[in-house]
Amino acid sequence: MTERGEATRQLLLDSATAVFSELGYAGATTKEIAKAAGVSEGTIYRHFADKRELFAAVFTERNAANFDAVIRLPELAGTKSVRENLLFLIEAIKDVERDVAPMRAAASTDADLAAALTSGSSMGPLTPLALYLEAEQRLGRIRPGVDVASAAVALFAVPFTAVTLDRLARAMGSSGEIDMAGAIDVVLGGILPQDEPAT
Amino acid sequence: MTERGEATRQLLLDSATAVFSELGYAGATTKEIAKAAGVSEGTIYRHFADKRELFAAVFTERNAANFDAVIRLPELAGTKSVRENLLFLIEAIKDVERDVAPMRAAASTDADLAAALTSGSSMGPLTPLALYLEAEQRLGRIRPGVDVASAAVALFAVPFTAVTLDRLARAMGSSGEIDMAGAIDVVLGGILPQDEPAT
């Protein structure tokens, strides 16, 4: 692949991320994607075998970004406060989820599409999140007896849900922003040591 | 509308629910929906102006079902245990979400589609859930100081996330069932009175 080719490929990946995120898989036409990248439709097919492969590449790349947001988290155990760390993280997840959510939605209703995806990539953030919580638990900054895997689910569920409902509300023209921090604090109330109030 | 017409309309609504849930909006063709209902394609247009209106009718009906699952919840305040009530509820939400999730996904990536939806209908379960928690809080079965609106979000997020991730995992061929009860217990740990252990 020449340098120019590589650049075009990345351009397509970026444009496709935007278009898929905004319009979903079915709504994102190759015409639109090409236009967004400023290339011809044919060029897509020089870099990806078909639309599904392009989608898979974008989806994997975005999920990796989601994963990146949490992967270094375990190292933070013991620094700052647990609440600070988690709020920062939840915010990062939210950013990536905004791109990924509609793509995941598309993938989950299309068996062929799902087949093109790297297995397991979807639950990316859960494992590192659980690892972090476990480390903090060892340091006594998470209440003993808390099941860290379940706590990770409860924490991840908040930005995940917030983004999805927010998208819908936005599409419907209503406002209805969800108070993520509040929900996180509720969960924190269940996992932080009882003598250390969440807020 | 004759009786026969009404029957056909309901038949279409039921078939469409199944097809939309399984294939999403774009994947659900009118041909498929008509076939599932055992009527001709043309018949759809005698009952609904277009595909979007059919979708909106189905979506609203399903969301109402989701709402029904929680609407009587406030009355349960004080009966059984809070945990029992919530687990029962979360299970009910999960059942309905399985149908609604892919439709919501579709709606959230199609502005025209979203416009056809009754505003506000999507967050159906959140309000009654908060009302219930508030009632329990007054009864002393929920820790004072807990923000019930935020708690409702944290609780609702669990089945919501579980269903969505489960769909994707299933479509991708992986297993990965999410432990909903565990996550709920973590949240409960933050809202039940501290002397009453969650499990």
Add this chain to the structure above:
Amino acid sequence: MTERGEATRQLLLDSATAVFSELGYAGATTKEIAKAAGVSEGTIYRHFADKRELFAAVFTERNAANFDAVIRLPELAGTKSVRENLLFLIEAIKDVERDVAPMRAAASTDADLAAALTSGSSMGPLTPLALYLEAEQRLGRIRPGVDVASAAVALFAVPFTAVTLDRLARAMGSSGEIDMAGAIDVVLGGILPQDEPAT
């Protein structure tokens, strides 16, 4: 199938025969076929699963016509003269071949296309032709010792070749009509009784 539908199907079959014959399989676009039939492109797909199925239907129908031209031939044994019978037949074959030849050509260079064809249908005329010659041989109007199967090939080869070369010559703008009767007479010289001159 309603009456109207049946009529449309036949209309498509007729138009497709003309377009396939003139332009070959690849050259015959669905757009062109639809236009020739005076229907929309989509209508083609109400009657045939895809272009290949339409082609197969046309090809089979035309080959059947070719077969019809010879199937009653054996009954003619003993009537008129052998030469008259064969010249009439060869002319009939030529007429049908003009339609079939380019379609056969297309089929022979496309494995998928060929697969859609009814096996064996292509050599249709050879068998009845051989049967006729055998009957005449029994009547003493064909020289004994002549291999009727081989004679059928030699006779069929003439209109077959004439049509194909003629098409090419025409396409190239040259004239070059082939003298079919002359060639047939040469073959007849080898199969008629020696005391009965061909011409």
Add this chain to the structure above:
Amino acid sequence: MTERGEATRQLLLDSATAVFSELGYAGATTKEIAKAAGVSEGTIYRHFADKRELFAAVFTERNAANFDAVIRLPELAGTKSVRENLLFLIEAIKDVERDVAPMRAAASTDADLAAALTSGSSMGPLTPLALYLEAEQRLGRIRPGVDVASAAVALFAVPFTAVTLDRLARAMGSSGEIDMAGAIDVVLGGILPQDEPAT
């Protein structure tokens, strides 16, 4: 043209012959031809103005080969036996026809394609074949009164038809080899002196 360029040109010609013969004109993509020649697609256009010109070059070259097979035939008049000479020739024609037939088929259904061909080149073998028969007729090895032009057609038609039907049978998965020698002997029965039996 440099030596390297000339070599590339011939390489392309050879590869194109194979690909056109196997897939026909429409089925033979420039990508495939380039790949078969081990060069890039762009290189084709350094040697040929467009695909049609490449096709014309190949077609002419192959037809010339067909012509070569017969051109020296008249010199053989009087040597060996007429039957031996003709059977050898027919076999040679068959070999070349296998390549040419699908290309001729393509040419005959595409007016633009045909226009790119050297006029008259298609009937190559007929003239020398007639010349040979005429020479033999003068030597008394062909029955007087036989129209040599017509005899040439009858003889050429056999391998021509055999190859074409064979291709189709092969594509359709059936066997059905045609007995060329038998058919030739039938024709010979009509042109050899009557006292000299064909076989």
Add this chain to the structure above:
DNA sequence: GATGAATGAGTATTCATTCAT
């Protein structure tokens, strides 16, 4: 009310051809 035939705009994909390197 219901049918199913017909529509035509729209979609992903292919492919001969061009051009900068």
Add this chain to the structure above:
DNA sequence: TATGAATGAATACTCATTCAT
């Protein structure tokens, strides 16, 4: 000379929608 990236017109096929019966 050769490359391979880019093009854009063309193609088979789909699908929501209309309408005569």
